[in-house]
Amino acid sequence: MVIVGQGGIVGASVAHHLIEQGWSNIVGLDKSAVPSDISSTSHASDFCYMTSHDRMSCYTTVYSRQFYESLGHYSRVGGLEVARVGDDARMAELERKVGSGKAFGTNVSLIGSAEAKRRFPLLEQDLIQGAMWDPDAGLVVPRSQRVAGVLIERAVASGRLQTFGHTPALDIDVRNGRVCGVETRRGYIRTDVVVLSAGIWGPPLAAMAGAALPLMPFEHPLMFFGPFDTFAGTGREIGYPLFRDQGNSSYMRDTGDPATAEGGKLEWGYYEPTEPRLVQPADIAEPEAARMSPSMRDLDIEQVMSGYERAIEMTPILGELGWDEKASFNGLMSISADGGSLLGESPETRGLWFGEAVWVKDGPGMGKVLADWMTHDRPAVDPCGIDIARFYPVQKTPAHVFGRARETARKVYDPAVHPREPYASGRDLRRSPFWPRERELGGHFMEAAGWERAHGYAANAHLLETYGDRVPERAAEWDARHFWRVSNAEHLKLADDVGMINLSHFAIFDVSGPDAEALLEYLSVARVGGSTPIGKGVYTHFLDAHGGVRSDLTVVRLATDAYRVICGGDTGHRDRVWIQRMREDRGARVAIDDRTDTLATLGLWGPNAHATLAALVDDPRLLDDDRLPFANAREIRLRGMPVWAFRISYVGEYGWELYMPFSYGLAVWDLLFEAGVTPVGIETYANSRRLEKSLRLQNVDLLTDYNLCEAGLARPKVKSADFHGRAAYLEQRGRECQPAYLCTLTLLDNVDAEGVARYPVGQWPLIDPESGEVPVDTLGRRSYAASLAYGPSVGANIALAYLPAAYARIGQELRLEYFGEQYPIRVDAVGCRALYDPHNERLKSPSAPAHPAPAEPALESA
Structure with a gap:
């Protein structure tokens, strides 16, 4: 070499x-x-x-x-x-x-x-x-x-x-x-x-x-x-x-x-x-x-x-x-372009590895990371934030790199860069067909993977008249920065009625060919081939060779030799690169058709989602449970417009992800809007309702240095077909107890020493109230709140965090340290168990065992 x-x-x-x-x-x-x-x-x-x-x-x-x-x-x-x-x-x-x-x-x-x-x-x-x-x-x-x-x-x-x-x-x-x-x-x-x-x-x-x-x-x-x-x-x-x-x-x-x-x-x-x-x-x-x-x-x-x-x-x-x-x-x-180091194998050229943008303080450490990666397929800590494959091609053009690097250089010694701080340059690169309407509604736009995403809409401010008593004011500027209060009102409106969320940032790949089934079966922990019927969607994971979680995504069978792979926007390019590399390494006869920029996506959810869609679809019988059961997809027509309806949810409410050609997107949005559907920002989808449902996010809660059993996502059975990381996964499942478990916690008191209610943002340590130390599991991994958001349906700040086995028990109390103060926080769920069941409109009883056996997770979208 x-x-x-x-x-x-x-x-x-x-x-x-x-x-x-x-x-x-x-x-x-x-x-x-x-x-x-x-x-x-x-x-x-x-x-x-x-x-x-x-x-x-x-x-x-x-x-x-x-x-x-x-x-x-x-x-x-x-x-x-x-x-x-x-x-x-x-x-x-x-x-x-x-x-x-x-x-x-x-x-x-x-x-x-x-x-x-x-x-x-x-x-x-x-x-x-x-x-x-x-x-x-x-x-x-x-x-x-x-x-x-x-x-x-x-x-x-x-x-x-x-x-x-x-x-x-x-x-x-x-x-x-x-x-x-x-x-x-x-x-x-x-x-x-x-x-x-x-x-x-x-x-x-x-x-x-x-x-x-x-x-x-x-x-x-x-x-x-x-x-x-x-x-x-x-x-x-x-x-x-x-x-x-x-x-x-x-x-x-x-x-x-x-x-x-x-x-x-x-x-x-x-x-x-x-x-x-x-x-x-x-x-x-x-x-x-x-x-x-x-x-x-x-x-x-x-x-x-x-x-x-x-x-x-x-x-x-x-x-x-x-x-x-x-x-x-x-x-x-x-x-x-984003201030992080650039390591890993080039997405464009096999055998070309990078060790770039590294400070002296990190030199030997990054040398070890790269050597471990090249030798053992991964370093000790998940490399998602430094992987060169994190950038989409549009984010590597000279003008984009110059603008982002210039902004990043300004922030090298910035007094306080907020974890939600948006870039001003490199914006408006990727817009869904819904963007003109979102702009008219006063969308509060943030950017991810080049996509403009509205986190809430100024036009929905009137919802605070109805829900304002359940949406707290954030008196601390840091907690309120880059957060729009109307987002939580939209959350509650969706839970009471019906809302639509722009999900066009999804990365969508149609994988087809003689070896499509074999390739995706080898990549996936769940069974996606074999007797899986056409139209069936399967929430699954890709593992690395050591059983670490490298991707979570949904795979829908389109035909005997064709599948649709749906990934989160932030992780999508890394997922595509992984599929391509596996295809090359296995010599699979497979075509990968990137549909990301041709298929627009709307999530339609809420208790009135079915009645709303049934009134618009040309043949309402196609929405019946026997024709379109949960976790299945099929073509429907809305006033003659072609829509691929996937019955699935990432917000806990019944409904669909609706996929349509970009050319029909604006017309479908207008049709739903005129039918009384409330536009809801991505804040509800990605943060507040996700955490109320205890749903995990790849690269934040799901990482290569944790396994599916620890994340609460192990399946009840292991499929007979071989898959990447299977041996390690079997070993992990065979353990009597995992080193750590991903838990859902709620803040019991959020008022600081000055009497101000706080709404934590970012990642913060958890503290053992007796020892005053951060819990550390047997593998040396420290406990911190990976995801944090306020859940308006439960009226509490919610966190996801991995805790050592001894702490992963319902009712266990710890402290969350936030800006030098400590707040009591309690474990309310161990494993993938929702705090809030929107169909029963009540908190779930915290009666789950301390360390649940592997269970089939509710099917959720990537």
Whole structure:
């Protein structure tokens, strides 16, 4: 195999971990020296903070810190992050980071201004109201570039890696969609596996292989001040803790003893919060043409003046010391279109793997993730958030990538990015035929997978006159941000009458051919072939080889050799890539027809859904139970318009998913609207009613590092046909007790210390009230609320969370930590058991056993 970009910390880490996994005959190429003297690694600040609001990032950063320490190349000096006086949003963000730290396994805590001053004497104590302290933060010493060199030397000494510096990849040879080799000026290397870890040079290299890499280089100003001799004679590479003032989009650290290679200075880094400077990869200078390094560009003091002036207020010594103009520069680094790393096998080209958009703090961790993925088909933590296949093709076009990367670069050090924060760029890419009507109704649009989705409609504000007493006001701005109160009123209207929800974001694939049945039968846990009748829909899962849940979806049999696969919009492209790869690997004679942009979808649900549709359908008898039973689909006509009606529900109410050609979509919407059907936003479907029904969401509640038995979705019997992950699934089913169970919990009291009722948003830790610690199962997985929403039908905040077996019991009470306060929360259901049965209009009795045996789940749509 070949690693292109061998000289940076990522390429070196990938090689190291692949060799640990038993790989050999690895060739490493780099356009510069090895280790690299021109890449982002060569000038990185090399500091590592552990905390993040992302589970994967916490995993890779903690692993990386431990890895650096094991090599003796880490100085764990700790790190501060401050909130200025008057910046309450920043202080709340620090509380949120502490919560994420508890949820995902870091050790951060809050400290007062006096303690912050004691730890970092250079700051002005009177300017801050508090700080976050990360005891595990620190610096890679003497540099991550040196660590890369150590790893490469060891790998070469093992005889399993050969490196070739100053040897760029001139072309990546791809034939029939697969990597065949790499062309260099020294000759051709035959290989079927290539890893790109070239950082800012990644996009043009990916293009050589016919792949799109949604990444942009951008400038990061770095300034150095000195001389600073406080740590003279200590021999330290760094003396004080790391310091972040993210409210000013900046950080600072000392460089230790002047006698060390880079010592005797203060380094101040800044991220431009309004006009970040993106650079086209083609505009990066070649080494021989660059004044400094190709990844280092000239810095103008005016570029950073506003941030610099505020920094002097916080740390006056910056104004007292001289600015080293020659040593200061703009360092180029990578930013992806959504801010996440880019790993995994290319959707376009088999054998082309990516290790891109990775920070130094994550380098070894991401190297292990990629090595585990390439060797064992998955890493220890679900990679859905970093998988390159998460992007649809429309999200990888140059204009889209530039706009999103520019927005993301602004938020690198943003004071507080809300978990529901929408992008402003890259909008209106994908609109359903219903969009004009939704706009006229005052749709509150958010975007997912490129689709514009209305979460509620301003025109439905009158519903609050009827349901306002059951829809609480959200007095806390954070809880109400990007949430529209009318959504909960729509929820209740649908439950009382009939509503329609635009579901055109569904990813729909028609799979047909001689081997369609065999392929989907092999992919699916449930039986979709054999005696499954035409028109029957089956809710099923795709597993990985270890029995982890990689997809949940619905498969409908259209003919003996044809199926319709219906996936969630956010997961749809990854699901399609998985089906395609399995088709190729098994040599299946199958055609995959993407119907996503040709079939519009409306969900029609509520107690009056049947009567409403029966009044409009040309032949009402087609809706009878014997002709269209639950979980079945068939063609019907509405005033002559063709509609494929699938009787199924993700909101607990009776009704259908109605599929129609885009050309008929607007007319069908108008027909239903004129019949009195209330448009209902996606908020009801995706959040409030989903949680009232205890329904799981892939990539949030369903993950590859949990199994179907833990998720409460194991089927009562295992089909006789073989399927991917079957052996692991059988082993999991055979356990007397699972390590954890997915539970549904409700908040018992949501009033904070100031008397404000809170409605939690995001993912937050659960706390054992006796120990004060987060419950951890026998596999080391921590308990946190993965899904959270207010359910207006039950009048409570609802959460889904995996709990260790000892805690997964009806009535078990814990605490939910939210912005530094803890609220009592109770387990009301273990497994897939609804809190609310809309047909009995009452809470279900919590009489289920603590650890239910595998049971057939209610069939629900993907």
